[in-house]
Amino acid sequence: MLRGHRRAARLTLEQLAEASGVSARTLSDMERGRSRGPQHRTVTALADALALEGDSCKEFVELARDGRLRDHWTRPARLCELPRLVDDFAGRAAELAWVRELAHVEGAGVVGLVTGSGGMGKTTLAVRAAHTLRPSFPDGVFFVDLLGMSPNPAAATDALRLLLRALGVADEQIPADVAGRASVYRSVLRDRRALVVLDNAGSEEQVRPLLPGDGASRALITARRLLAGLEGVRRLALDPLSSPEATELLTGILGERAADQEPALDRLVQLCEGMPLALRIIGNRLVSRLGWDAAGLVARLADEEHRLDQFKAGDLKIATAFAMSYEQLAEDARRMFRRLAVVPSPDFDATLAGVVGEVPVEVAWDVLDELVDLGLLFDGPAGRYWFHDLVRLFARMRLEAEESPAEREALAAAVTSWLRT
Ligand SMILES: Nc1ncnc2c1ncn2[C@@H]1O[C@H](COP(=O)(O)OP(=O)(O)OP(=O)(O)O)[C@@H](O)[C@H]1O
Ligand SMILES: [Mg+2]
Incomplete structure (x- = not known):
């Protein structure tokens, strides 16, 4: 403490x-x-x-x-420990306040859900908040990665066993079935004040048994999907960082090396459009090689076609983050997603999406909903949808990889003729 x-x-x-x-x-x-x-x-x-x-x-x-x-922390190493804290955490003051409120608000079994697209900083925010909230949870802070976007998401029953062990329940007292485990779990949490971070939830079904019932314990879920079926949870949609926050993040990574690079750094911030993962990658690239400067990197990023390839540093890669969401989609949704990359306007509506995906508008609505649900598209008032620029580049990469030149040409022609009418 x-x-x-x-x-x-x-x-x-x-x-x-x-x-x-x-x-x-x-x-x-x-x-x-x-x-x-x-x-x-x-x-x-x-x-x-x-x-x-x-x-x-x-x-x-x-x-x-x-x-x-x-x-x-001075107890022996435990299960479900929080991951390491990033020491150059930037911005997100309002979001941290939201999590604090979640911890302190009156009520039984309060649950918070942070949603946002891949690389938006959900895990980082949850971990940061959980570390600072430790003193408010004398019975511990626990963390599980539910691997919701992977081909093998964690089963609720396995996550429950892990959490029960971490909470000190002996193996022989852990029931065999998921309902039994969930019930022991809730009763243990009811008598304590603990915080459980459920990172990367993939579905309502996966996460529901892991929520506390009565009592002062809290759960904080992060997910790329909106998990609209979860009832009674407090929601926070994580937006891109504001431009000052993004600058703070980048200069925080660069430290002294940020000096005298201002116009180029501004351009890099602009290219990342507030996505923390992109900023992290750019920052890491700049600090990991001595001879590199921001202007050089701006020049490398100038070429749209190869821009996405530049967004990698070590094992961090933007395209991998997006690919995980892309792979969650059914084939018709993938097809519409990648084909939407050819739309030349900044945003579009479902009718145009239907033209692009060659499906009726009702189907387009459903697919667009799913794309928004996964954070691959943003939606706004009046039924308009738009891409984060880097996501659009990813869609274009998939389009080029998965469709023939003839198909792409026909698509471009269809879009142009639709836009003219
Ligand atoms: N507020 C922040 N300050 C500093 N770095 C951040 C911040 N938010 C995110 N990052 C960095 O951005 C990268 C992506 O963040 P994070 O892994 O939290 O995203 P995520 O939304 O959980 O993504 P995913 O959906 O893939 O799980 C990480 O390298 C992290 O260090
Ligand atoms: Mg995450």
Whole structure:
């Protein structure tokens, strides 16, 4: 708990000692649970030094009074641990506040769902929020990747076994069937205050048994799909980063190397259109090679046709992120998606999508819904749909790979003639 706050405030033991006037030795003992019931004066000095406010401060003082400041992290390695925190997290203040609200709002079994397309930063946000919320969940913060977009999503029953073990339920007390497991799980959570992060949920069916029932425990789901069938969940749709946030992310990765590169960096930010994964890739490329500068990368990205190929750094690759969503689609939806890349206007409606996909407009509605559901398209008022630019390039790549030149020509002709009428 203490260490959690200290790390969240990015202070070393020595820095906290200096800021609070409590010796580093005492702090270290407190973090390891060797000191029970510190004096009130010590506790308030620490809360001040950690800049704790409101609920977090109250909770800190209460736990200290009960001698429970000991950190959960000092227990032996556990199952379902949170992934590492990125240290250059940028922006998302309103979204973090939304998750905090989820943790503190009154109510039983509150569940939050963060949705957004691949690479929009759902997992990063959830992990960041969960780390900062540790002090509010004395019974632990747990994380499971449900692999919802992979060809083999985790089965609810397996995820339940993992979570039950992480919650300390002995193997012999874990029922064999999913309903039994879900019921033990809910009863364990009801008596505690824990946060469960269910990352990358693929379907309602997969995630429903993993939601808490009554009590003060909370679940935070992330998903590319909207999971419209989930009832009573609080929803947050993750949009692209604003331009200042995107600049903050990129310059955060670049550090000193961002100096004097302004116009080129602005152009890179523009090309990424607020997608964190794209910004991360660009940033990593720039920092991983010494001789590279932003202007050089802008030049490489100038060519639209090969732009997507440039969006890779190590094992991070934009095209792979999109491909995972693409592969979730049925063949008719894939076909319409890739063919929509030829539409020259910034947005389009279902009628044009029907022309492109060679299907009646009612079918086009359904397919467009699915594309929006998976975050491959955005939709807006008046039945308009549009691509993120990088997604459009991906669609075009698929079109070129999967359809013959004759088919593409016929498609282009059909679109042109439709737009003229
Ligand atoms: N707010 C942020 N600050 C800094 N980096 C971020 C932020 N959000 C996302 N990133 C970076 O962008 C990349 C993609 O983010 P993340 O994996 O969270 O996306 P996602 O929405 O979970 O994608 P997927 O649907 O594929 O699971 C990561 O490399 C992450 O480090
Ligand atoms: Mg993710």
